[in-house]
Amino acid sequence: MTASNPRIFLSAGEASGDQYGAELIAEVRRRLPEATFFGLGGTRMAEAGLERVVKAEDVAVMGITEVILHMPQIYREFRRLVGALKAGRPDVAVLIDFPDVNFRLARELKKLGVPVLYFVSPQLWAWKRRRLRWVQERVDRMMVIFPFEESFYRARGVDAEFVGHPLAELALPASLRDEYARRHGLRLLIEGPASNRKKEWIALLPGSRWKEVRLNLPTMIEAAELLGSGYEFLLPIASTLDRKEVQELVDELSDGSTPQITLVGDAREALFHARGSVVASGTATVQAAVIGNPFVVVYRVSNMTYRVAKRLVRYPAEIPAQEDAAGNLPVGMVNLIAGRRVVPELLQDRFTGKNVAETLAPLLADGPERSEMIAGLAQVRAKLLPALEGDGRRTAIQRVAEAVEELFVGVSSAVAG
Template identity: 50%
Template sequence: MRILISAGEASGEMYGAQLIEALRNCVARAPSPAGGQLEFFGVGGERMRAAGCETIVDAKDLAVVGITEILSHLPKIYSLFDKLITEADKRRPDLAIVIDSPAFNWRVARQMQKRGIPVVYYVCPQFWAWRQGRVRLLRKYVNKALVIFPFEEKFYRDRGVDATFVGHPLADLPKPEIRREEYAAQHGLDTAKIWITIMPGSRRKEVRMNLPTILEAVAQLGSAYEFLLPVAPTLDWGRMQNLIGTNGAIHLIPEALPALAHSRAGIIASGTATIEAALMGTPFVMVYRVSPLTYALGRPRVKVPCFAMVNLIAGKEVVPELVQAKFTAQNIL
């Protein structure tokens, strides 16, 4: 069975890798696999490649955010989209699975539907938060929606989408078992100091908008602290090193969960990282900034009172949210 799978950002790419491994395990356990061997190709990154997916388009090349930012990248995005669809026409997949990234993936879904290929949307767009009219795209181009928050199932079903709640993919991840001393030795950390995880985002534009203010806050904290910065797979390690400069208190880390598990607190950009911090039991402040034009165009469309998912689930602000003008070094501290 040949499956096109498209995940255009760091969190979706992680979910895609988990899904590929789970599907392979299901086939391996089946007494007489009806679909035979599974073949995956599409959009992804290092984790999906490690899971056995042939990436026609690298997720790094789609990692843009914001209305104005997307507009400047449109020619490149359309070129990558055409490359993916051309490959799909050659390979004729039996199924298409698209993960999050609605700006790119609903177009993938539309093209697959036109070709008679069934489409599953895993980790559906948060249309309940904004642009609710776009639910019609799911209704039209998606055969099955797999949602990760309980309230999403009713929201989509009430609007004619065949949706099923399957649980959040991060909920099954075990808490890292590595001891603090061993973790410190691996990454050159001082166990006598207080560790704080900083996560400015998984896209280059997010990092440019969020990291400078986070670094201002870091500079105001004393020598009693060390800072762990997990580098998302969609980001370049060397570029991140250049951005933090020679600040020896900041350590680049390959994985987020161990860093969060061993940190006293976190400064976390809005997104999946806030869920990771909550699951690890790490207190954090949520921060986020986009361009003034992107914010002015997008804010009136937002239908929910909070940005952080933990606050939305709780129905109140349980973690501070510092967005746009409120996002300052002083407010972080």
């Protein structure tokens, strides 16, 4: 280890973490030009300069039963990461979400005496709260992206800081509607007698993992068929997915009654141009919220995962979650941030094509339902931004990079002393 050549380990196993990791690499390199990066990440992190010991797409699974089924492969890749850590001990480690792997990596890193910064807290405040002890023992700094998380962790003895949500800081996409339509072969107007009417688009976001797509997309396509040919549908492809496989699934699920479904590359751009959207619970719901796109939250997992999660999920006092008429707690992050039901949730058995179409339809028309949701989403976005400081507002990525630099300087000083 030298002060001029920091070696930084990063681990991110999901599409959102891949994006944040790529941005963090760029920002850390701006501060520490000689820094090198290795670890677990997706294609964006690789393009930014990460030496990938393990590819994120090789370990991205979901749910309890899914993790169990893939455990042998996950364990092999985990051992590769541990071997790389021992062979070339990093100066600092940054773990981004992905708790099933990252908490175990944090244990190995602490054994090696490597300071650990955790960015994007796993949802320990919802369930698996026993893992809080792992944070207390293995994590030096927790950088959180939801406002209630800072008070949750600090009350439990963890050095935590709310840095704001990176998605809330992004400017709206700059592309114009007609240019976007030309690029993706979309129609701008409804054909036929009503050809002077604008053709509306609806975004379908089934998730960033293949298992999520397999579970969520069929019902989304059923809803598309019920909503009818007056709409076209945009299907963004996450960096962790294979575009060809997704297109093959769409072709398999579609028939003569299915409206046009167009695969696109940028979820934010699709949400910006869409009239409304159907979004699988996860980071994409925050994307929709900060853009102000009215949407319905949906999700489906294995029955075992759902039963276990429903029994275990309990929110602390820091989250004023409202139960629905059936006594179900909300799972959509937008509703947790708001402290009330801003967007409707259709989960598991309630996630049907009919329910999605009927719930989304009022949000597509100009009226009180649409206006009320747009106003609620604007309030959520405001909560995701950190308070202004004397010199302005630093971005979340800048704050995390600053923390990485501080940890590295602290380690260097200790070694020099």
